[in-house]
Amino acid sequence: MSDLVTGEAVVLGLRAAKLPSRALAIALDLTLQIAGLVAASLVLSLTLVDIDGAAVAAVTLGLMVFFLVALPVMIETLTRGRSLGKAALGLRVVRSDGGPVRFRHALVRGLVGFLEIVVLFGVPAVICSMVSTEGKRLGDVFAGTLVVRERVPGGGGTATALPPVHPQLLQAIGGELVALDLSAVPEPLWLAVRQLLGRIGELDPAVAHQMSVRLADDVTARTGHPVPYGVHPAAYLGAVLTERQRREWERAQGHAFQQARHQAQYPAQARAAQGQQHQPPYPHPHPTAPAAPTAPPAPEPAPKPAPGTGFAPPA
Numbered sequence: 001m002s003d004l005v006t007g008e009a010v011v012l013g014l015r016a017a018k019l020p021s022r023a024l025a026i027a028l029d030l031t032l033q034i035a036g037l038v039a040a041s042l043v044l045s046l047t048l049v050d051i052d053g054a055a056v057a058a059v060t061l062g063l064m065v066f067f068l069v070a071l072p073v074m075i076e077t078l079t080r081g082r083s084l085g086k087a088a089l090g091l092r093v094v095r096s097d098g099g100p101v102r103f104r105h106a107l108v109r110g111l112v113g114f115l116e117i118v119v120l121f122g123v124p125a126v127i128c129s130m131v132s133t134e135g136k137r138l139g140d141v142f143a144g145t146l147v148v149r150e151r152v153p154g155g156g157g158t159a160t161a162l163p164p165v166h167p168q169l170l171q172a173i174g175g176e177l178v179a180l181d182l183s184a185v186p187e188p189l190w191l192a193v194r195q196l197l198g199r200i201g202e203l204d205p206a207v208a209h210q211m212s213v214r215l216a217d218d219v220t221a222r223t224g225h226p227v228p229y230g231v232h233p234a235a236y237l238g239a240v241l242t243e244r245q246r247r248e249w250e251r252a253q254g255h256a257f258q259q260a261r262h263q264a265q266y267p268a269q270a271r272a273a274q275g276q277q278h279q280p281p282y283p284h285p286h287p288t289a290p291a292a293p294t295a296p297p298a299p300e301p302a303p304k305p306a307p308g309t310g311f312a313p314p315a
Helices: 019-047 053-078 084-089 103-119 123-131 138-143 167-179 187-202 205-223 233-265 267-278
Strands: 091-095 145-149
Touching: 019 053, 019 084, 019 091, 019 103, 019 123, 053 103, 084 091, 091 103, 103 123, 103 138, 123 138, 138 145, 167 233, 187 205, 187 233, 205 233
Parallel strands: none
Antiparallel strands: 091 145
16 A cells, blocks of 8 residues: 655555556557557558558558557656556556656656567566566656556545534634644645545545544644544544634735725825826826917007196106
C-alpha cells in the first residue's frame, strides 16, 4: 500500500496496482492499438495501390510507431496517466512522489514499454513487476512513476460515513478551535487535508482512517492542541479547516470594511485620488480666446468762454 500526499498530488493513500490488474489493462490497451493499426493498414493498402514495396514498408513502420509508441504517450500525457485500459480497471499512472505525470514521464514509459512489452513479449515487465513491492515494471523504474488504484473494490464511490459527534463535544471543540494558533500550519499541509477530505469517499476505510490520523497528528503537532477524545480524526480535520476558512473570510471582510470606512471619512481625498487616476498624464493646454478690442476714449468737450468777456481759457 502506498500513501501519497504531495502539493499537486492527484491520489491520496491509494493502493499500488499489482501484476494481474496491470496486465489486464495492458492487454486491453494493446488490443485497441493493434486493432487500430490493422484498420489503418488496410485502409492505406486499399488507397495507395500504386506505391512500391519500400514505400509500403516505410508507411507500415510509421503506423507501428504511431499506434504502439506515440499514441500511448499522447493519451497518458493528455489524461494525466489514464489510458483506456487503466480507466476501465480504475488505475492511474502517477509520479513516485504522487504528482501527475508529464510528457517526459509518458515518453520514457512508452519507449521502454515498447521494448519490454512488444519486442520482448512482456517477459522483463512480468519479472520486474513480480520482484518490485509496488508492482513497477522497467518503464516505471526508469521514468520514476507508479501505477495506483483509483477505485477500491467495494467502495462504489460513496462517501464514508463519519461517526457522529455529541453536541456538547462539538461545543467544546468550537471553543478550542477559536483559540487555536493556526499560523504554524504550512500551506502544503492544508492542501493535503483538503485533498483527503475531498476524496475520503473514494478511499478504503482503513486507508482513510490511517491518513486522517497521520494528518491530524501533523496538525496538532503544530498547533499544540491534541484531538479531543471521542472525535474522529477526519471530523476534527474538517472542523479545523472550517475554522481556518472562517478566519480568512473575516479577514477579507475586515479589509473591505476598512476601505469603505476610509472612503466615507475622507470623501474628498477619495474623489481626488480617483480623479488623478482618470486624469491624462500629459494634459494639452487649451487655447484662450483673443481679448475683445477696446473702444478709444471719448474726447473731452472744449471749454466754454466765460460769460461777458468773450475770452475762452486755454484748454
